[in-house]
Amino acid sequence: MNVLIVHAHPESQSFxxxxxRQAQQTLEQQGHRVQVSDLYAMQxxxxxxxxxxxxxxxxxxxxxxxxxxxxxxxHSLAADIQQELDKLLWADLLILNFPxxxxxxxxxxxxxxxxxxxxxxxxxxxxxxxQGGLRGKKALLSLTLGGREHMFGEGAIHGPLEDxxxxxxxxxxxxxxxxxxxxxxxxxxxxxxxxxRQVFLQDYQARLRRLEDEPALQxxxxxxxxxxxxPLPASx
Amino acid sequence: MNVLIVHAHPESQSFxxxxxRQAQQTLEQQGHRVQVSDLYAMQxxxxxxxxxxxxxxxxxxxxxxxxxxxxxxxHSLAADIQQELDKLLWADLLILNFPxxxxxxxxxxxxxxxxxxxxxxxxxxxxxxxQGGLRGKKALLSLTLGGREHMFGEGAIHGPLEDxxxxxxxxxxxxxxxxxxxxxxxxxxxxxxxxxRQVFLQDYQARLRRLEDEPALQxxxxxxxxxxxxPLPASx
Numbered sequence: 001m002n003v004l005i006v007h008a009h010p011e012s013q014s015f016x017x018x019x020x021r022q023a024q025q026t027l028e029q030q031g032h033r034v035q036v037s038d039l040y041a042m043q044x045x046x047x048x049x050x051x052x053x054x055x056x057x058x059x060x061x062x063x064x065x066x067x068x069x070x071x072x073x074x075h076s077l078a079a080d081i082q083q084e085l086d087k088l089l090w091a092d093l094l095i096l097n098f099p100x101x102x103x104x105x106x107x108x109x110x111x112x113x114x115x116x117x118x119x120x121x122x123x124x125x126x127x128x129x130x131q132g133g134l135r136g137k138k139a140l141l142s143l144t145l146g147g148r149e150h151m152f153g154e155g156a157i158h159g160p161l162e163d164x165x166x167x168x169x170x171x172x173x174x175x176x177x178x179x180x181x182x183x184x185x186x187x188x189x190x191x192x193x194x195x196x197r198q199v200f201l202q203d204y205q206a207r208l209r210r211l212e213d214e215p216a217l218q219x220x221x222x223x224x225x226x227x228x229x230x231p232l233p234a235s236x
Numbered sequence: 237m238n239v240l241i242v243h244a245h246p247e248s249q250s251f252x253x254x255x256x257r258q259a260q261q262t263l264e265q266q267g268h269r270v271q272v273s274d275l276y277a278m279q280x281x282x283x284x285x286x287x288x289x290x291x292x293x294x295x296x297x298x299x300x301x302x303x304x305x306x307x308x309x310x311h312s313l314a315a316d317i318q319q320e321l322d323k324l325l326w327a328d329l330l331i332l333n334f335p336x337x338x339x340x341x342x343x344x345x346x347x348x349x350x351x352x353x354x355x356x357x358x359x360x361x362x363x364x365x366x367q368g369g370l371r372g373k374k375a376l377l378s379l380t381l382g383g384r385e386h387m388f389g390e391g392a393i394h395g396p397l398e399d400x401x402x403x404x405x406x407x408x409x410x411x412x413x414x415x416x417x418x419x420x421x422x423x424x425x426x427x428x429x430x431x432x433r434q435v436f437l438q439d440y441q442a443r444l445r446r447l448e449d450e451p452a453l454q455x456x457x458x459x460x461x462x463x464x465x466x467p468l469p470a471s472x
Contacts, residue, residue: 010285011298046282046343049246062247063426065382101350103407104340107282111343129393146301148465155467157365157456164403171339171400190299220393229384231391 001032001212004091006084008039008098008109015189015197016144020097022201023142026208035087039108045080046111052078069120077118084116088134093211094178096168097142099189103164113172122176130221132177139178140211141168142204144189161185162217170219179216237268237448240327242320244275244334244345251425251433252380256333258437259378262444271323275344281316282347288314305356313354320352324370329447330414332404333378335425339400349408358412366457368413374452375414377404378440380425397421398453406455415452 005023009016024034037044050056053067055076071077077085088094098109105113117123122133152161162169165183173180184207186200207214226232243256260270273280286292289303291312307313313321324330334345341349353359358369388397398405401419409416420443422436443450462468 010283010300013297040283040285046347047246047276048337048342048344049276061249064246065426101284102346102353102411103403104346106284107343107347107350108284110338110340110346111282114337114343117338151465157461157465157467158407159402163399164407166395166402167339167400171394175338190302222393225393229387229393231393 001092002090003027003032003034003093004087005036005095005097008106010040016099019142022204026205046108048114065119068118072120081115092137094139095142099144128175135177137178139173140181141183144186146190149187174219181214237328238326239263239268239270239329240323241272241331241333244342252335255378258440262441282344284350301355304354308356317351328373330375331378335380364411371413373414375409376417377419380422382426385423410455417450
């Protein structure tokens with residue numbers, strides 16, 4: 001497999017960075033090829049703007065997704081976007097590696113999603129969910145959390161973690177056609193000792209070694225909806 | 237009321253910007269005081285980093301929330317953060333006004349959330365959800381969407397919109413103690429004509445005029461959980 005790890009943490013010595021390194025090492029030992037985009041180290045620009053297009057379909061009024069589609073056709077996407085897009089298209093597995101900020105990704109990583117998952121390639125028209133432009137590839141979230149495991153789940157104070165992660169798991173990764181694996185979660189990270197962190201690293205290593213056998217999470221399929229995207233009656 | 241509108245759209249002539257202006261005008265006409273943070277116009281920096289603190293509790297290892305708590309105590313938060321925090325604390329109502337990017341806020345606005353909702357003031361320890369640091373204030377999302385209304389809801393292709401917005405509604409706004417109102421949603425915006433947009437502006441105006449009478453959405457209360465945040469048996 002070709003693997004792209006997109007990592008975003010403001011502290012280079014963080015445990016999140018250790019997880020990214022663990023993934024790189026383990027997957028390379030398995031014979032896979034790995035590229036890492038360390039967004040803080042790259043000083044990635046997370047802000048979607050008109051400057052992302054060297055030529056514009058409509059120079060007077062920016063519709064970002066429309067300019068993405070033109071940018072793909074005319075090869076006029078900004079160089080930093082094109083570079084990340086090339087890595088993404090090369091990859092068979094995308095790992096987003098980050099600390100949870102506000103039950104979501106840090107702005108740095110949100111800006112990678114906003115700018116790199118371009119309309120015209122990753123999605124567009126009826127190409128989303130199981131018909132998304134990145135179908136055939138896999139995706140994994142690898143995240144660190146301040147909260148404890150018992151604070152998530154049915155009836156727990158924050159509810160199920162997958163519900164909090166829905167815009168990422170379903171609204172982003174599954175939307176562009178990726179097969180989404182169960183997230184890898186390291187709980188309570190700022191408060192645990194080095195030994196507990198080593199256990200998470202070992203657990204992650206064990207998961208990465210058999211990642212190719214894991215079943216993907218289930219999401220909607222376009223065949224369940226009509227042309228106008230109204231639900232069709234369920235068939236057994 | 238004092239009202240803070242935080243607006244983030246890369247096109248200054250966007251319909252999202254028209255919604256922000258509508259809110260400002262309507263609320264001012266009602267006698268409220270309004271400040272607008274137009275993040276793109278301000279060239280807001282969305283990236284949480286060590287540079288956000290002029291003095292550090294631990295200069296060798298960045299734990300962002302910990303430095304936020306120290307920054308609050310020592311008045312060592314970066315000037316751009318302090319300025320937004322002052323507006324937030326001044327406000328009785330916070331409106332986040334944005335186009336939905338990937339079922340969430342644009343990175344620009346995510347970075348306002350990451351950097352301005354500081355630990356030590358907005359939350360910290362047992363001060364979250366109904367005990368959050370911003371309790372007594374209200375919050376409203378005002379958003380534009382490409383999708384149509386029938387694509388959201390139980391059984392619809394994207395599921396309920398509130399489920400996609402959960403990390404914002406519950407995980408962010410309710411988490412810091414804000415009373416969260418039903419989002420205002422303008423559907424299918426890139427594809428509708430000016431007349432349909434006028435209808436959304438009028439609907440928004442009508443809602444804004446009676447906003448103070450609206451009931452808030454319901455979220456967990458800390459009294460439903462024990463000291464370790466395990467759920468207590470429900471009492472009737």
